[in-house]
Each structure stands twice: as structure tokens, then as C-alpha cells.
Amino acid sequence: AQSVSQHNHHVILSEAASLELGCNYSYGGTVNLFWYVQYPGQHLQLLLKYFSGDPLVKGIKGFEAEFIKSKFSFNLRKPSVQWSDTAEYFCAVVSYNTDKLIFGTGTRLQVFP
Amino acid sequence: DAGVIQSPRHEVTEMGQEVTLRCKPISGHDYLFWYRQTMMRGLELLIYFNNNVPIDDSGMPEDRFSAKMPNASFSTLKIQPSEPRDSAVYFCASSLPPAGHSGANVLTFGAGSRLTVL
Numbered sequence: 001a002q003s004v005s006q007h008n009h010h011v012i013l014s015e016a017a018s019l020e021l022g023c024n025y026s027y028g029g030t031v032n033l034f035w036y037v038q039y040p041g042q043h044l045q046l047l048l049k050y051f052s053g054d055p056l057v058k059g060i061k062g063f064e065a066e067f068i069k070s071k072f073s074f075n076l077r078k079p080s081v082q083w084s085d086t087a088e089y090f091c092a093v094v095s096y097n098t099d100k101l102i103f104g105t106g107t108r109l110q111v112f113p
Numbered sequence: 114d115a116g117v118i119q120s121p122r123h124e125v126t127e128m129g130q131e132v133t134l135r136c137k138p139i140s141g142h143d144y145l146f147w148y149r150q151t152m153m154r155g156l157e158l159l160i161y162f163n164n165n166v167p168i169d170d171s172g173m174p175e176d177r178f179s180a181k182m183p184n185a186s187f188s189t190l191k192i193q194p195s196e197p198r199d200s201a202v203y204f205c206a207s208s209l210p211p212a213g214h215s216g217a218n219v220l221t222f223g224a225g226s227r228l229t230v231l
Contacts, residue, residue, distance in 0.1 A: 032212055034219070043204065044156075044222040051218075090156060094211045099144060100169060101211050101220055105155035 002027040004093050006104035013081050013111050021076040021107050023065075023091030033074040034092040034101070035065055044090065050074065061085070086111045117223035119205050125229045131193040134226045137186055138207030146220065147180055147190050148204040156204070162188065195230045202227045 005024045013019060025031065035047040048059025055067040065076045074091060091104040118137040126132055138145045146161040160170040165182045173180070177196070182188040192199055206220040 032218075036222075043224045044206075046219050049219060096212045098169075099163065099211045100158055100161065101146065101206075102158065103148075103156035 002031075002093060002095055002098075002100075002102055004091050004102050004104035006089075006091055006107050008107045009105070010108045011110070013109070015083055015111055015113055016080050017111075019076070019078040019081050019085075019109070021089055021091075021109070023074045023076065023104060025072050025074065025091075025093040027072075027093065027095050030096040032094050032096075033065075033067060034094075035059065035063070035074075035076050036090045036092060036103075038088045038090065038106075040087065047076070047089070081109075081111050083111050083113050085109060117205055117207050117221050119203075119223035119226050121226055122224060123227045123229075125231065126195055127231050128196055129194045130230075131191065132195045132199075132228060132230075134190040134203050134205075134228070136188045136190070136205030136223060138188070138205070139221055140186065142207035142209060142221070143185070144208045144211060145182060145188050146206045146208075147188070148206065150202045150204060150225070151200075159190070159203075192228075195228075197230045200228055200230050 003026045007022045033050040036044045037047045038044050048057050050057045050067045058064045063078050067074050088106045088108050090106045094101045120135045143164050147159040149157045159172045160180045162182045180190045202225045204225045206222045208220045209218050
């Protein structure tokens with residue numbers, strides 16, 4: 001069965017620091033990959049997605065993610081975080097032979113001014 | 114479009130009571146998903162429907178949980194009897210077919226129903 005691992009459960013950064021959140025998935029076939037964000041008190045919103053093509057995907061608010069097929073990874077990055085990036089970040093994967101979108105357990109990011 | 118609409122937003126009930134959570138998907142979306150979010154387990158897929166038909170309910174934790182989709186615009190998740198460990202936020206989401214090359218195939222989530230079972 002497919003699964004998603006997010007190794008960083010809680011990340012604390014100061015503003016302007018660089019961010020990289022890890023995401024690995026277990027499925028050998030073709031997949032679509034997503035990062036969702038949940039700001040405090042709000043519901044999940046799409047941050048960015050990879051369907052095909054350029055493995056470096058740019059999303060909203062300066063976030064980007066790189067799909068490395070050989071490593072089964074889809075890490076999220078941002079060169080300079082802001083206090084408003086404080087949120088929980090979820091990586092998710094759906095494989096082509098199923099319509100189940102499976103989420104990782106999430107990474108809680110706290111950014112201090 | 115008003116997005117995915119869930120009700121109630123908050124529910125507090127006592128152990129043993131029946132709980133019914135409701136979801137109205139985005140019009141035209143033929144996939145509907147129910148997820149449960151807890152601190153310990155993150156976001157778990159409970160069940161999903163395609164064209165009102167349950168496709169995979171392997172995530173439903175116990176027989177106490179049941180979900181129905183009587184038509185394309187309405188789904189319910191029922192817990193009977195409820196237990197304190199069912200306390201969580203339950204999210205409903207809808208989409209066009211999630212897997213594929215189309216950029217439209219992204220899940221849209223509702224605001225969630227926060228359930229507290231005392």
C-alpha cells in the first residue's frame with residue numbers, strides 16, 4: 001500500500017531562515033504529488049502540485065518543491081520564511097491506479113519574528 | 114461556488130450518542146472523500162465515493178462508523194455509538210478524478226467538523 005512519510009514533525013525557525021521539509025512516498029508507479037497547508041484555525045489549502053513535466057514545481061507564497069523520482073521524494077522549500085508561514089504542512093500522494101489521496105502526518109512549522 | 118460545505122462546524126456530545134456529520138460537495142465534482150484529523154495520526158482517509166458509490170472504505174475504523182452518499186450533492190458520516198476516542202476534526206473534500214494530468218484534479222476541502230465526545 002502507498003504511504004507518505006514526513007520526517008520533520010515540528011520545525012521552529014526565525015524569520016528569513018531557509019526552509020526545507022522532507023517528504024518521501026512509497027509507490028513504484030506513476031504518482032501525482034501535492035503539498036497542502038493548514039493555517040491556524042483554517043482548513044487545508046493547496047500549496048503546490050506536481051502532475052508531470054518539470055520536476056521543480058513553484059507554488060504560492062514563494063514555495064517550491066522538487067520531485068526526485070529516484071529518491072521517491074518531494075521536498076518542500078522556501079528560501080526565506082515569514083512569520084505568516086506559521087502553519088501545518090502536509091505532503092500527499094495519489095497513484096494512477098487508485099484515486100486515494102494519502103497524506104503524511106504533517107509538519108508543524110513555527111516562525112518567530 | 115460556495116466550496117465544500119460541512120455541518121456542523123462544532124459538535125459536542127456524550128459518549129454513546131449518535132453523531133451525524135454532513136457534507137455538500139462542489140457541484141460537478143464526482144469524487145467525495147471523508148478524512149479524520151487527529152494530533153496523533155494526522156490526516157487519515159476514512160472512505161471515498163465516486164459518482165455516489167463507495168469505492169474504498171478500508172479506512173473506516175470500526176462498524177460504528179458508516180457513510181452514505183444518497184445523491185451527488187450530499188453525504189453523511191455517522192458514528193453510532195460515539196466514543197471519546199472519536200474526538201477529532203472530520204474533513205470532507207471533493208474533486209474531479211484525483212489522479213491524472215489535468216490541473217483541475219485537486220481536492221477542495223471543507224472547513225471541517227470538530228467533534229468532541231465527552
